[in-house]
Amino acid sequence: MADDLDIVVGSKEEKYIRLIPQLKALCEGESNKIANLANVAAAIKETFKYFWVGFYLVDDENDSELVLAPFQGPIACTRIKKGKGVCGSAWEKSETIVVDNVDEFPGHIACSSQSKSEIVVPLIKNNQVIGVFDLDHDEISAFDEVDHKYLNEICSWLASIL
Numbered sequence: 001m002a003d004d005l006d007i008v009v010g011s012k013e014e015k016y017i018r019l020i021p022q023l024k025a026l027c028e029g030e031s032n033k034i035a036n037l038a039n040v041a042a043a044i045k046e047t048f049k050y051f052w053v054g055f056y057l058v059d060d061e062n063d064s065e066l067v068l069a070p071f072q073g074p075i076a077c078t079r080i081k082k083g084k085g086v087c088g089s090a091w092e093k094s095e096t097i098v099v100d101n102v103d104e105f106p107g108h109i110a111c112s113s114q115s116k117s118e119i120v121v122p123l124i125k126n127n128q129v130i131g132v133f134d135l136d137h138d139e140i141s142a143f144d145e146v147d148h149k150y151l152n153e154i155c156s157w158l159a160s161i162l
Contacts, residue, residue: 007047016150019047023154033162038070040158044135045072051115051138055123056080056087057131066091066132073136077111085109087132090120094129096148100141119143121151123159130159 008018027036045053054071066080083092115136123131
């Protein structure tokens with residue numbers, strides 16, 4: 001699918017509901033995980049205008065680190081150790097972490113001082129975290145239960161096709 005996104009003007013939930021089938025269509029028939037991750041990051045960044053949207057994958061050569069994968073936004077940290085920062089913590093705990101104010105998160109890794117809130121969702125395949133989906137906003141408390149619900153749905157689907 002090479003068409004433009006159909007971005008809904010409406011609530012956050014309405015945007016997710018309209019976006020998810022488009023993401024699936026965008027990735028349908030494409031087996032390359034980098035291409036699919038890149039398009040998902042771009043589509044979500046374009047839809048929601050978040051500050052930073054991207055993926056970190058467990059490094060094949062060093063399974064104690066996440067390595068930067070496709071993203072949209074300013075330059076980012078390249079490697080994150082397991083248990084470090086929000087991404088490393090979500091990986092270690094195998095659970096989604098929502099941070100209303102990154103300055104209050106113990107051990108937060110500040111890749112950009114403009115990031116104020118964050119949500120990180122693990123990509124889990126065969127009961128193992130293979131990466132994380134990291135979204136940052138330049139406003140405090142930008143992520144909520146709607147994001148939690150739909151980003152977990154997206155990541156569950158995405159992990160199944162990687």
